Amino acid sequence: MTIQSNDSDVYGPFGGQVISTVKDLCKRSMLNAEPRLMEGVYLCNLLTTPENYGIVYGLINKCRGRVI
Secondary structure, three states: OOOOOOHHHOOOOHHHHHHHHHHHHHHHHHHHOOOOOOOOOOOOOOOOOHHHHHHHHHHHHHOOOOOO
């Protein structure tokens, strides 16, 4: 009688549980550290003719800019 062993399933469902738990712990630790995304803020002057205002405003809106 021959007993075949399947080495890829040695730990059963335990391996998946460990990976899931470690993933959740990593996510919680990152959120507890209060992560921040920083974005540069620039002040600039743009000079253009009235015919090109639409193009300039479109570009500024695309970059989440504001006209003040």
